[in-house]
Amino acid sequence: MDHPDIAEVARRSGVPASTLRFYEEKGLIASTGRRAGRRVFDPGVLQRLALIAMGRAAGFSLDEIALMFAPDGRPRIDRETLRAKADELDETIRHLTAMRDGLRHAADCPAPSHMECPTFRRLLRAAESGAMSAPEGGLSGRSAPAAAGGRRAPAPRPADG
Amino acid sequence: MDHPDIAEVARRSGVPASTLRFYEEKGLIASTGRRAGRRVFDPGVLQRLALIAMGRAAGFSLDEIALMFAPDGRPRIDRETLRAKADELDETIRHLTAMRDGLRHAADCPAPSHMECPTFRRLLRAAESGAMSAPEGGLSGRSAPAAAGGRRAPAPRPADG
């Protein structure tokens, strides 16, 4: 199969055919032509899909990923971009780690109510101050999209006052 | 101001008035009544909003958060739920950490093209195998919703073959 059809690509990559069509429409991948009206792909599309999957996993949007391919189709990934994304991930990891530790403590805390646990309250302040937003991506739970606007909250000392 | 109006709550909490109305409609918060047709809140709504912010930061959906309040309005958070979410965050953190390390290595890798860097290629395999999805929440970049379906990709050894 040196010229897989959409079903073959879907099978090998694990990416649904509908998504492959969508990606093609977006310019993220390309079919080499049609055979009896059906898309024919180059085997290289598999590597490209892997690259796209990696980009998504790293937190890049499809539009950002599209910019990482030269017009000729070869990946051309700016090292600075990678560093910047790594830094972003660092931030995210920091927040999530703090949140995880707080959750775990609260889960084991002997205080009768969470509101009486100092750690929980500290966590509460961190969250309300807008230092975080909403993590997740679909790794375990089914999701929780995100902030679309970029609000972030000024929060001049809400509760407890 | 022991009975703040919506503007006051918005100011103190950093949550836009539109969001407060939305949260009220969703049953996440409640106003104590109306004064000249306008919402009047109890000061306790601020703590409640903090709780909601924390829940969001921990990756809970608004619907999940809604379940964490007893009908009488008091928070009643199951410790098991917290533990489960902490475990989820652990997973997420693990993935993001691997991705971050890979990105950073790739950024500093002396290989002329990323495709020639073994670490980058390893990263690629990890991503394509569907071990990840799409992280982020709005912490630095402006977003990247997530996988809603729960696809995850079988991926029987895509590229490189």
Next chain:
DNA sequence: CCTTGACCTCAAGTCGACTTGAACTGGCAC
């Protein structure tokens, strides 16, 4: 008295990444 401005309601729009549905085509088996 009339404007202003903050608030109200309700419906619809937004964002990103896809999925789904309807209507159609083309090749193969029977």
Next chain:
DNA sequence: GTGCCAGTTCAAGTCGACTTGAGGTCAAGG
């Protein structure tokens, strides 16, 4: 030769968390 299946196109729907817009109300101020 016809029935099916797998593919095609294009438009529209989905999901979550909000935002935005239109049109209306109301108390205060000039």
